[in-house]
Amino acid sequence: MSMSDSLLRIEDLRTVFRSSNGDIAAVDGVTLEVPRGKTLGIVGESGCGKSMLSLSIMGLVPRPGRIAQGRVLLEEQDLASLSPAGMRAVRGAEIAMIFQEPMTSLNPVHSIGDQLTEAMRAHDAKASKAELKERAIEALRRVRIPSPERRFSEYPHQLSGGMRQRVMIAMALSCKPRLLIADEPTTALDVTVQAQILDLLRDLQAETGMSVILITHDLGVVAEMADEVAVMYAGRVVERGTAKDIFEDPQHPYTIGLLGSIPRIEEDRDRLLSIDGSVPPPFAFPKGCRFNPRCPFAIRACTEIDPPLRELSPGHRAACIRAPVELALDIAA
Structure with missing residues (x-):
């Protein structure tokens, strides 16, 4: 995607927190684009770095956190290099955010x-x-x-x-604003109200032409709302593509596990698939691929190689040394 097609471009963003053992990365080398007038869905379990990424974009990283490297480009303006006063002028007017829990x-x-x-x-x-x-x-x-x-x-x-x-x-x-970040906008709402809020966001986007970053763990919401999807795990993007790519041809084992946990009315299963274990904390990321301790397809090389995002087809990338493999068929079997 060219810069002219993107309203926001995040380049190699790394957000760290100072600790007694050195800097700990909550967001680690994320590169993303947000198309003009479109919705980018960011999905992953709690602790994957989704909300910290949104706070980094907004210049609201809590202390002792800081952006250690990378750029957050709103068109040609690097938000990561702005002073607090400069960021306050942008926040609200150019970029706005809906936080997870309105009561707080x-x-x-x-x-x-x-x-x-x-x-x-x-x-x-x-x-x-x-x-x-x-x-x-x-x-x-x-x-x-x-x-x-x-x-x-x-x-x-x-x-x-x-x-x-x-x-x-x-x-x-x-x-x-030209960009709206919605961080879990339907959390704690019942299904009927959730549908109303999503319809409202869709209508307002069509009316104003704004771009939307939709952060959620709910893949059903992403399927309904997003044009493009980024899957995050342990502070990194492990798969990117159009919503069609992600839902019809997932290539990262983590994405496949997330999709496998969704009940489908046309399938007759005794139990849903699940991903064993939990997201590791930033101070205890494993060597090699960060998903390898939980991955049913991991081989020895997965514990040694830290895979970058690779383009598997136009616009579809995954950070897995085994992709492209028919992993989805393997796991379904």
Whole structure:
């Protein structure tokens, strides 16, 4: 993908945390592109580095973490090199984020209206109080919150989980960003509300033309929403491709394991496939391929070689020395 086709390009990004044993990488050499007007889904188990990648893009890496190398290019502007003040000017106006749990992201002692207008005022200091209120109510109406004039004066605890998530979306879109990062936007929501939130995001994307990074562990959400998919494991991207590539022709054993854990109505199985073990912590990554202790296809070379992403077909890459092999057929058998 050329730079002209990408709104955001992440190049060899490495985010580390200082420890008594040296720097520990939570994001380790990630390279990704986010197409203009499209949705990039980032999937993986908890602890894979998905959320830390999003915080790195936003310039919100908590201390003692820092970006040690790489670039985060919003068109030609490197966000990783900006000062805190420079990043504050970009955050919200150019890139916005919906966090995992709206109840912990919204301030319980401030009204919904105060929190919405605060975000707008940060990027438009000249706007009057009345103008900001009008824009905030319109933002609530835009995300299909009923009686937005009344909700403007209410507090987070007075709203349901789905309504709070809609407020977070309204806040994120209040300054019309070009890129929206949605970090587990449907976590803790019931299935009906989840469908409503996903429909809302899809409609708003079609209306505004914004790009979306959708971070989730739910492959069903990715299948419904994403144009392209990146699978993360142990701080790295282990497979990248279109949604069609990932779901119809997975080539990394980790991706295959994730897909195998999804129940399918057309299959008659006594039990679902599972991936043994858990994601290793950043201070205990194994030698060679980081997935090799959990991989049913691992051979001796997998404990010695740290495989890079290789292009298997146009736009489809995987970090596995055994790819391309009909691994999906092997595991199904």
